[in-house]
Amino acid sequence: MVINEDTWKLVTTDSINQLLRVKKDIDLEGFETLVVVKYNFHVADDIMFPDPACLAFFxxxxxxxxxxxxxxxxLKLCAVDIxxxxxxxxxxxxNxxxxxxxxxxFLKTNSLYECEFEVSIEDKGARLKNLI
Known part of the structure; x- marks a missing residue:
């Protein structure tokens, strides 16, 4: 995944098997509901990251x-966590x-990548703060 350094920052985590990137400037005014799109991918190596085709699709x-x-x-995409x-x-x-x-x-264009959705109404950035 290409990361625009002006817009995104990598967040240091306690796991070597995690890549967490978060938008630098987040203004959630008017965007209070959180939707988390989750995709469970097959882990094929010790690093536990998705294969190149999966990364390309997402x-x-x-x-x-x-x-x-x-x-x-x-909408506002605020973080990506792998x-x-x-x-x-x-x-x-x-909404x-x-x-x-x-x-x-978009997601239905490739049936190999079935996703789940999690919704937190009126989250107002709370989950994002806990993530970082």
């Missing part, structure tokens, strides 16, 4: 879909039902 998800929706002020077989996208939004519908539009 990089396209982020770059081609999430960034466009963020530019339209539809750890021990699970990839999570932390997305804040105004979680519409957001999930928009996310499914």
């Amino acid at each position: 990089t396209a998800f982020e770059k081609n879909h999430l960034e466009k929706l963020e530019e339209e002020s539809f 750890k021990e077989g699970v990839m999570k996208f932390y997305i804040y939004c105004k 979680y039902e519409q957001t999930i519908d928009q996310l499914i539009e």
